[in-house]
Amino acid sequence: MSLIDVGVLSKALEILKKYPLCDRCLGRLFALLGRGLDNAERGKALKISLLMEIHKRIRDSVLNPEEVKDVLVNMGPIAKEFMKYLGLSVDEFPPCYICKSRLDSLISEFSRRLAEVLKDLGVSTFVIGVKPPTDISEAEKEVATLCEIPYWESVRSELKRVLGKRVQELTGLKVKFEDPEVTLVVDMNSGEISTIIPSLLIVGRYWKLGRRISQSKWIKADGSKKYPLSIEEVLEALLDIVKADRAILHAAGREDVDVRMLGSGRPAIFEFHKAVRKDIDLKELEERVNECPWIKFSFTSTARRENIRDYKAQSARRFKIYKALIHVKGGIHDEELRVLEEQLKNCIIHQWTPRRVLHRKRNKLRTRRVHEVRVRKISDEVIEALIKCDGGLYIKELVSGDEGRTNPSFSSILGKECRCIELDVVYVQGS
DSSP: OOOOOSTHHHHHHHHHHHOOOOHHHHHHTTTTSSSSOOHHHHHHHHHHHHHHHHHHHHHTTSSOHHHHHHHHHHHOGGGHHHHHHHTOOOSOOOOOTTTTTOHHHHHHHHHHHHHHHHHHHTOSEEEEEEEOOHHHHHHHHHHHHHTTOSSOOOHHHHHHHHHHHHHHHHHOOEEOSSSOSEEEEEETTTTEEEEEOOOEEEEEEEEEOSSSEESSOOBOTTSOBSSSEEHHHHHGGGHHHHTOSEEEEEESSOOOTTOEEEEEEEEEEEEEETOSOOOOOHHHHHHHHTTSSSEEEEEEEEOOHHHHHHHHHHHTTSEEEEEEEEEETTOOOHHHHHHHHHHHTTEEEEEEOOGGGTTTSOOOEEEEEEEEEEEEEEETTEEEEEEEEETTOOHHHHHHOTTTTEESOHHHHHTSOEEEEEEEEEEETTO
């Protein structure tokens, strides 16, 4: 049989001499050629063009029908009438070598199922991920490699595109590749469809106006709460609005439960896990969440997942200002106040992990700088200190010395036992 030397048709003929292929699988082998065509259209067009060229060569007595029978059989039902015209018979056409002639039915089945899942979710945007049948992926790679085809695309790419279009038509929803409300992942090997709903992440800050308030829920072994209120619990008031299953706080640092967060507020990213609604008015959320008198929030913009890591990494580099109420056993004189301010100015503090947190944190030595301290006397044994320092410095231990684990400290400088009575954060850099 003479070869058809018309570029693409020549390659298509070469393939169909070896393999029976459906329209879609043949077209996918040439997917990078021609824009705006569905692979099934592309494959059908190639077969029709080949039939016409073969017919021409038979009419020109270049080919005889028996020479092309195997190729026509591998084209499938589209060649049936032409074979009958040529007097060639075939009992049945073989299934597609790549997909076993089941790809179109898989597309129809999963399009329907995906549409049903989306209707139940109540979203407006989506994107589809696909794990194609392993046997199809392996077979198409074999054909593309052995026939040296540089124009093919994977069945995975085709299925993502075709399913997305079909589901859009069935539901009226929109495919959105950047920040979709839901990602649907189809595993065609197991038949399962899983949903991935990304979190809604909001950049802002919070103020903690009372004490005995934790950042996250603290549940004891008996199931009761250790503290009466947490910031995450207050955020849960928004779950019904954004249609999320839980709220998570990612803060730039952490204050103790008995420490208030005042002044500038603490920068944070507020995560609403698996939030279906993302087109939310942040002012509406603020008004709803700020009904709590003890914790206040400000929401400024939405964020991406990678912003959380950056936020936490920046925490140690930010300076903070604290206001501490300190008891000095035995009293303190005005001259000692001046000594404290002088010795702690631009002072490097060597601090081992405090004893009170050793049960949950590794014992290590950290160095932090105290930039400045301003002290005033409240009574004979009580002083108030404004402390500007690096993030990550434990202030209670800076005051007490933690039995020598923090050095220098208020206690070591004064030579007297000092204890932090109350502590507030009044400024966090970058907020």
